[in-house]
């Protein structure tokens with residue numbers, strides 16, 4: 435840059451293979467610059483070894499930086515462009531220098547174009563670094579790198595393995611689940627839209643839930659969620675610093691904080707981090723409900739810079755969305771808005787980060803396969819509260835059962851949240867809606883989700899789905915989960 439230039443620059447250290455760190459650094463940079471207009475993701479490495487000598491570790495390292503790193507940075511930039519509604523430019527340092535026009539069949543290009551400016555991918559060509567100087571390579575390696583890897587070899591290999599993997603997949607695909615519907619609720623941002631109100635209310639009544647998109651904050655929602663999940667990548671000791679007393683004797687917190695996974699018959703293999711209202715709410719004097727007054731308990735250090743503030747911002751964003759949806763549902767059902775807004779008007783809500791570490795199975799007292807080779811990692815249940823929104827990572831697997839008894843699967847949609855009803859909606863809507871039975875399934879490996887649960891304040895009077903007199907929400911929780919919120923009894 436010319437020394438006479440008036441532009442300012444700032445550098446941030448970033449591990450480009452880390453999604454949460456990428457999201458955090460992009461947010462910090464965008465905050466400092468007042469937005470983001472252009473990205474040139476040019477971090478790259480090469481160990482320069484020929485294929486016969488290449489180790490798996492080298493391969494993984496090269497792919498993590500050169501492929502995944504560029505993907506993560508591009509994805510984060512596009513999320514910022516979309517959120518700002520102004521488009522942007524991505525300079526792709528490609529060796530085969532080309533300038534791309536927006537491609538109409540590419541969804542992200544189209545969305546960016548609609549946002550006001552086309553995305554550009556410009557290839558400035560070879561960057562003059564040591565990677566491109568053949569003389570730096572030993573002669574033997576030069577010869578082999580130029581001839582050893584040809585596309586035809588990859589193609590033949592792919593042909594050879596495809597039949598085996600496909601036949602295996604076919605054997606297990608015996609049950610298919612139709613997806614829950616997706617509803618764009620952008621029209622609600624302007625204060626209400628009768629068609630959207632009806633669509634939301636009707637899908638909750640007929641299917642128990644839907645995926646909603648187009649809400650405020652949807653543009654960079656996935657980045658925020660990736661940042662949220664950075665909690666689980668901390669060392670176990672760091673996570674245990676905020677564990678609930680059941681797993682960390684001496685800790686004061688019983689409810690909010692870290693719930694580790696544990697090995698016991700019938701236990702789901704999952705860990706979670708629970709965030710409540712801040713500052714904490716008061717709670718009526720109900721035995722077993724003392725922990726409802728707990729303040730949040732945070733890890734000793736943020737897993738990524740600004741994490742705690744990001745979590746509280748996320749909680750506010752999701753609370754605003756859920757309250758907006760409560761009003762929409764009321765209008766869609768032809769009820770007075772106040773009927774559904776009154777119990778939602780306080781501050782209570784729970785934001786829960788979840789990491790499922792492995793599927794359950796019959797040996798663990800959990801339900802077995804659901805018919806397509808997957809197993810439940812969260813048994814079917816109804817949430818306690820008003821409305822729930824669930825974000826899930828690419829593993830997906832959230833399923834909702836409608837009043838018609840049909841299980842449907844919430845598709846993973848960029849910037850989308852799965853919406854369903856808590857148990858209090860039955861009485862609030864005079865039986866028009868009901869708490870939605872739902873479960874989570876997975877084939878193998880990890881699954882992450884972030885649940886947001888809109889709840890009445892603890893003093894608010896509520897009526898259980900089975901009817902009866904109104905009780906405080908604190909009493910309702912204790913009735914539904916006896917002993918869950920109490921200190922463990924001494925042995």
Ligand SMILES: [Fe+2]
Pocket residue numbers: 815816817872
């Ligand atoms: Fe749930």
